[in-house]
Amino acid sequence: MKSINSELWYACAGPLVSLPPVGSLVVYFPQGHSEQVAASMQKETDFVPSYPNLPSKLICMLHNVTLHLSRCWLRYLVHPCGHPDGVNIVTADPESDEVYAQMTLQPVSKVGLNQSRQPAEFFCKTLTASDTSTHGGFSVPHRAAEKIFPPLDFSMQLPAQELVARDLHEKTWTFRHIYRGQPKRHLLNTGWSVFVSNKRLFAGDSVLFIRDEKSQFLLGIRRANRQQPALSSSVISSDSMHIGILAAAAHAAANNSPFTIFYNPRASPFEFVVPLAKYNKTMYTQVSLGIRFRMMFEIEESRVRRYMGTITGISDLDPVRWKNSQWRNLQVGWDESTSGERPS
Known part of the structure; x- marks a missing residue:
């Protein structure tokens, strides 16, 4: 499996998302997890079984978080035994470029914490109809272009440069960055329509450009919150739902054993795995x-x-x-x- 850039993952996940680091203590809310599962199935939360012996929250240790690019997310969504060897996978859906996080948790009786980071240099723009037109280009906000892109040579009659960016799948995209028009503005033209068509982007979707610590350019997208098709029975059955979703957590709570959960940051407006320190701070209020x-x-x-x-x-x-x-x-x-x- 290919490694995935963490800064790009966080940029695609959203500005409020912060996955706890390996070895930290977290609080897991199974009720919030069941809400995400129900939403992915386009069902009411009553559809997802609950377990009387499963507490409403579990203090857990987060084990072995790594970032990867994989196509296994839908297949493993309700795997009752977790991923082999407790390996945690961050995956991107090959059809949508959306990111997911897989976390292996283990309940603990005693109780610590570090922090995750958002990329320091990036900008996000919600696409307009003009941005997604097959005959147009991408209009880059002036401040964003100056902050993220290499400086243009304004002594040229038509300042321009080539930009190369890498997406979640390690595919490179080449764009022509030009400064022109009345009034003058930054545009990406050559290569942009190919990117829009390939990624099936529409007005309302968002595009992110990130400059990493090596000054390389990363490119991510966030889909607008359109209705998602229900998962087909060939991928996930109602039987596996009833066996797997919270059964692993209930078993883990009773035995202090590891279990695996999946988190879709764009589908879940509320994080159901939060740092213990953050939870404690809230409880003191x-x-x-x-x-x-x-x-x-x-x-x-x-x-x-x-x-x-x-x-x-x-x-x-x-x-x-x-x-x-x-x-x-x-x-x-x-x-x-x-x-x-x-x-x-």
Whole structure:
């Protein structure tokens, strides 16, 4: 399996995503995991079986996280025994260039922590109809071009240069970067329409350019949140769903044995594996009705924005299947000035 660039993975995953590092202690929320599984199957969460002996959260050690490019994600999604040898795989769907993370966790009785990183130099742009036109080019924001791309020679009558970027599949793409027009703007023209057609990009999708520590260019994409086709029975059956999704976690909880989970950062708006230190910091905060609450959300162009609101309720999201769970147990009334634009 080919190694995958970690900076590119994080850029594609989103600005708020941070996978805990190997050897760190984390808190796993099976209720959140079941929400992702249900969404991938286009089912209600009731479709995913719960296990009475499975706690609503597990403190675990994260083992052997490595980054790879693989085509096995759908096949192994509900593997009840985890990946052989506990090897963790980050994969990219060959049809969509979307990234996934596979993590092997092991429950622990005692309890530590480091940090993951986002790429330092990158920009993200949501594609317009013009950007995806077969006869057009890609209009690069002025500040982004100056920050990421090598400087152009503006003494030339028509400043231009060739850019070579590598995607998740280690395929290289060559574009012509030119500065022209009225008013003057940065464009990628030659090679761009081939990239758009090959990746089947549409207006609303996003493209990321990253400059890594070696000043090499990496190229990633994020699909707009369109309805995903349900997984076919040839890939994943309802039987394997019932046997595999949370069965491995329930068995691991009872035996302190390793188990494997998969995380799709673009399909799961809420991380269900979080650093223990982050969880503890939240638990130290006194929460009660009427308290002001703030939370970061991803908005367009890969930017993040803090939204403010007031806690209006504290209750179980699913009191029947997950009683006394801390997973999404706060109800927040968002400030009227931002409620209409806040992502759901």
